[in-house]
Each structure stands twice: as C-alpha cells, then as structure tokens.
Amino acid sequence: MTKRVAIIGAGASGLTAIKSCLDEGLEPVCFEKGNEIGGLWNFHDDAQEGASVFHSTIINTSKEIMCYSDFPAPKEYPNFMHNTWVVKYFKLYANHFGLQKYIHFNIAVDSVKPSSDYDTTGKWNLTYTDTEKKVTKTETFDAVLVCSGHHADPHNPKFPGQDEFKGRIVHTHDYKVPKSYEDKRILVIGIGNSGGDAAVELARVGSQVFLSTRRGSWVLNRVSDNGYPIDIVGLRRVIQALPLSLANIVVAKKLNNRFNHANYGLQPDYPPFAQHPMVNDLLPNEILSGRVKIKANVKRFMANSVEFEDGTVEENIDDVIMATGYTFGFPFLDESIVKVANNEVSVFKYVFPPHLKHGTLAIIGLIQPLGAINPISEMQCRWATRVFKGIVKLPSRDTMMADIRGKTEAMAKRYVKTQRHTIQVDYIPYMDELANEFGVRPNFWQMFLSDPKFAWKCVFGPYTPYQYRLVGPGKWDGAKDAIETLWERVIYPTKSRPVKEPKKGSGIGSILRVLIFVAVALAIVMKYYK
Secondary structure (H helix, E strand, C coil): CCCCCEEEEECHHHHHHHHHHHHHCCCEEEEECCCCCCCCCCCCCCCCCCCCCCCCCCCCCHHHHHHHHCCCCCCCCCCCCCCCHHHHHHHHHHHHHHHHHEEEECCCEEEEEEEEHHHHHCCEEEEEEEEECCCEEEEECCCEEEEECCCCCCCCCCCCCCCCCCEEEECCCCCCCCCCCCCEEEEEEECCHHHHHHHHHHHHCCCCEECCCCCCEECCCCCCHHHHHHHHHHHHHHHHCCCHHHHHHHHHHHHHHHCCCCCCCCCCCCCHHCCCEEEEECHHHHCCCCCCEEEECCEECCCCCCEEEECCCCCCCCCCCCCEEEECCCCCCCCCCCCECCCCCCCCCCCECCCCCCEEEEECCEECCCCCCCHHHHHHHHHHHHHHHHHCCCCHHHHHHHHHHHHHHHHHHCCCCCCHHCCCCCCHHHHHHHHHHHHHCCHHHHHHHHHHHEEEEEEHHHCCCCHHHCCCEEEEEEECHHHCCHHHHHHHCCCCCCCCCCCCCCCCHHHHHHHHHHHHHHHHHHHHHH
C-alpha cells in the first residue's frame, strides 16, 4: 500500500516536498492555509499571518543558485528576481511536475499528534480546519513534512519610553509600500536585509531616514566582478575550501574596497563570516547622499524623539519601522515533539527530531544559509522521503544528539550570539552533508579522471544545485547540460541590446596568473577533496 505523507505549507519548501514524494512513489497531501502557492513570496496589500514581502522585494540569491536542482529558471528570467518573478517560477515548477492537484487550499492545520498505534506504525493524526467551509477533520498519515517556514511571528522588542512615543510604530511584517511616509523623518531599527531594504526605499520619499544598529553589518552587493551575480562569482567549491580565517580576511578586504565600512558607520567588531550579512546594492549610495544616517542602538523613546546609546538624540521622529526579525515556532506540534525556545531547537541536521521512536516526521526549511533556501529544502525532502520509505536509516539517538551538540558548539564559537544565528548553515558543506546521507554527492576525484574538463567546472566554477542530480537516486539526465549552459542563462537577460564583443588580450601576465591560480587550486583540491 502506498504511504500517505501530509505536507504542511505550499511555499518554496512545500512544493519540492510534493515533488520529492512523487519521485519516491509516496502519496502527498499538501495543506496550504492561503489560497495560492508561493508562501511569503506572494505580495499582499494587507498584513497576513506569517511573513510576506514588500511590494519592491527582490530575491538575494541569483536564479541559478536558488532554483530547484532539476528545473533551471528560464534564460529569460532576470538573475535577481522580483518577488513576482519568484512566484512565476514556482508556478512554472508546479505546472511542469503536476503538483497543484495535490494541494488543498484554505486549510489551517490545528494539530499533529502521534496516532494511537504510533509505537508500532509511526503514523500521525493530523487535525485541520477548512477555513472557508468551517469544517474540522482528522486524518491519519504515514509521515509528515512540516514546510511552514521559519519566518513566523514578528519579533517586537520593547524599548524604554516606547509607550510615550506619539508617532507610528510598525514592524516590517506590516510595511508594504512607502506611500504615507512622504516627507517624514523615519527611524528603522534593525540592520538585517529587511531593515536595509526599508531604509533605502523610504530614503526616496522621506525627508530623512535613520538606520539604527546594535553591532553594524557587512554589506554585500548583488553585482560582483564584471557585473556578474555575486553568488555566481563567490559561491564555489574551491573558495569554500579556504580556511575560514583566510576567507574572512579576503572577503573583508573585498567588501571594504567597495566602500570603507568604518567610514560609513557600519563596521562590525567581527569578521564577515561571524554574522549573516546584509545584501543591499543601494545603502552605500543613500548614506553617501545623506538620505540615510547610521545610528547606534536605541536607548529610549521620548514623545517625539529618540535617544541612542552613544548619547545622541534625533528630534521630530514621525515613524519607526521595526526590522527586528521573527520568532519561529510550530503551534500545531506539541513541545514533546519539537520544542522551540529563543529560536533554538534540537533537530538532527535541522530536519529530524532525534528523540522520536520513528523517523516519520521531518522539519523542512528550518535553516538560515548564506545562499538559497529552496535547493536546501529540496535536498532535505529528498533525504526525508527516502527515510520515510525505509531505504535510508537514521542513526541512533546518541549519534544524532552528538551531531546536534557539535553543530551548536561550532555555531556558538563562530557567530555573534543572537536569535538570528541559531539555525545558520554554510551552504555548500551543508548540502554536501545531506547529499552524503542518501548517495547523491558526486565523487570529484573520479570525475577528474573520467571527465576532467567537466570536473573543473564543478569544483572551480559556479556552484549549483544541479550537481546533486549527476549521480545517485533522482539522477537527472539534464543535469550536466544545465551546468555547462549556466553562463548562457546568466548573460542572456542582461544582454538585451546587441553590442560588439571587446577583444580579449593575451599577455604573458595573464598566462602567469592562470598558472599560479591552477597551482593554488590544485593544492586546495588535494587537501580538501580527498
């Protein structure tokens, strides 16, 4: 009998969960509380439950990095997609693989509990409510994939004197468009991606924007060398193999060459890879033009002004935007199944609760990578569905707990302690780690022997999710071609006006640089890809 799998949510994680179940011969039943696929990427004029995007939101990872591993985004799609293009991609993916018919819309999941025979079967009882028909039902499933995301409830810190403030205070969750902020003096609190996006957008309409930060932030630009997407240039296996200390030095120098973070009031007291960085193309320009001013952390509010921890005061503040992030949780799961405290949760490889008797419930997308979540969620689902089928076995509880402790300790040593850095993962190592669990990580040594030119592209060229479709279960015949034609899809949408190609030089200096690079690269490969 075919096993039935309940999938909670039809966003970026839920869609690939459906596809992964179908690939493994499982029967997916997806419950989506809204009336459309795409989750938080759907823009709504009004505030919705859970996170949602600004009208202007553009994704921070390029299309080749954020796409699913067997479905490249079309070459016509922009490299960094506006939220409408992201939703369009999801719909294209869902239609191509026939996923829509497995989704039940306007369904709120109330609870997920072990069935009466869980000890022997590992099954779950899922209670849900049809919010349109006002009908509540309970069904039993062989397994559950929780794909509800981790941008759940707005985190609203309370500052001294905040209740006395006479202006408007909203969280970025409720901010949609800059209309109604014209000619206002605006304070944005928080320097994550949402804070940066809100600050630069409001700077175009407000009379003055202040951006308050406790620690500062390193700021990445989407546009890198030669105009290529930053992740296409910087996200490579050979670069990932560099020692962290060296990578921090190189990246800090690179970022400060673009603009000196200390001169702009943004310099943190820690290196780039000790914090999740901000991705923002416009912030340095707005600071340089004076329309955004960086301020210290807020000390207290007054009726119409705000005092900061460095003793400065800004008068006549009209509006405050809280860009202070989210807290995640799973209200439909009892704490005995998954317990979340201060955004911390003990889950094996951020997927499986280690104390459950059966590996039939998995949390998908509960990670914060310096990269795209979509392919990570896909990899988690591919692994989880094979665990559900019994093809792949989970290790013992002690082994899982040891892995969790190791990750927690490593994170504490590397990252600044905040609620934001509790589920942080390094993109390539984590993807490789998951791939090893069910045999889809390519053997690059063998590849160098059989197809050295292609192996070079995989190790020294841009890292892409397609690499995990080259071998093993779920192998896709189009994976190699997708890797080899990557640059065509990257360049196509920007080259909208035909121009003559400039002639390339061929000096001895260029040849020497290539030889030096090859020597260094091979040394790194010898060390890290044994």
